[in-house]
Amino acid sequence: MFTQDELKKYAETLWWGLATARTKPYETGDLILLRYDLEALPLAEAMYDLLVEKGLCPIVRANPSPKMDLSFYGKGTDEQLKAIAPGDREFTGNLNGLISLIAPSSLTHLKDVDSGRIGMAAVARKFMREIMDAREQTGDFGWTLCIYPTKAMAEAAGMSLDDFKQQVVKACYLDQENPPAKWASVFEDAQKVKAWLNGLGIRSLHIKSEHTDLTVVPGEQPGQWLGVSGHNIPSFEIFLSPDHRHTRGVYYADQPSYRSGNFVEGVRLSFNDEGVAVDVQAKQGEDFVKKQLQMDPGAARIGEFSLTDRRFSQISEFMANTLFDENFGGDYGNCHIAVGASYADTFAGDQSTLDTAKKNELGFNSSALHWDLVNTEPKTVTATLEDGSEVVIYENGEFKNE
Structure with missing residues (x-):
């Protein structure tokens, strides 16, 4: 090989x-x-x-x-x-x-x-x-x-x-x-994007594509953007852990995926104002998706929101593996959400103070599930800032920091 x-x-x-x-x-x-x-x-x-x-x-x-x-x-x-x-x-x-x-x-x-x-x-x-x-x-x-x-x-x-x-x-x-x-060079480029995002003071994010109309909220301190950290090889995504209690709207995963022996395609999730996926649909594997989201109380909530810049990623084909597919570059990059567990290292404060009670207080999601669902459609991601102004942070597969 x-x-x-x-x-x-x-x-x-x-x-x-x-x-x-x-x-x-x-x-x-x-x-x-x-x-x-x-x-x-x-x-x-x-x-x-x-x-x-x-x-x-x-x-x-x-x-x-x-x-x-x-x-x-x-x-x-x-x-x-x-x-x-x-x-x-x-x-x-x-x-x-x-x-x-x-x-x-x-x-x-x-x-x-x-x-x-x-x-x-x-x-x-x-x-x-x-x-x-x-x-x-x-x-x-x-x-x-x-x-x-x-x-x-x-x-x-x-x-x-x-x-x-x-x-x-x-x-x-x-x-x-x-x-x-080369990875060290990509790491430095990603550091610039993360510093820009973390310095904006984002109150909420609106993700809009042909089949997705979703709002996520970074929260007070879960809102630190991370990525290209060495955790996954390869990895080009830049992500945060939203406050799961404030997710609302519709998310659509146009990219198929394999999970626990099941092929799933066309997953559509509708989140209520409490951040729970209350309407779950899929073109294929719908019953499996519903069972996954019933695994535990946190399984039907969001633990991660991620964006991949097509200029970073070399991945241009569906690979039938989440590690690659969640980092898809292609023509329009991708965004993905993960239903289930959030990442505690996105906490912007002192990590040593982040116990279970504080995680719950800040809106970090807890679950045995962590399932990435990928959207590769052309999309615009608009951030509402603390002063109420809006700025497009991502469009046509690229971050807008330059």
């Missing part, structure tokens, strides 16, 4: 992402969880070798195969679905980093499994993400992830495996002599 040189570049790029995503530098002996799907073994081996060279302690965990997933979700009792292995809480609480290598051998093997069972398992393990979030807030944890091309993903995207791989190479700058240096 990849040459040894490409694997080395990919591993070095992931290290750039992991180091950039954490606010404190890594130290010798730090524990890094290297979690991977089986088909990503060549990249896992290259990443393991690099981590050892850096003086870190990689801990290897292979994800379950599709057959294992089917056994677990299809045959497991409620008790088995919710069971947590002894030591998992302590293990998670001592990790310093996480690298996830996504390489699914199947995208549809869970399509006949009740999505409620998948949600039950996710809710039972929500505490692990909360532990990692809390450690990230103190600078003791960082994470990044990427995909490794597989036949299943290529077929779902309507490409040959080689064409799919070339999209990955182009999007991650693996065809350049020094990919981390």
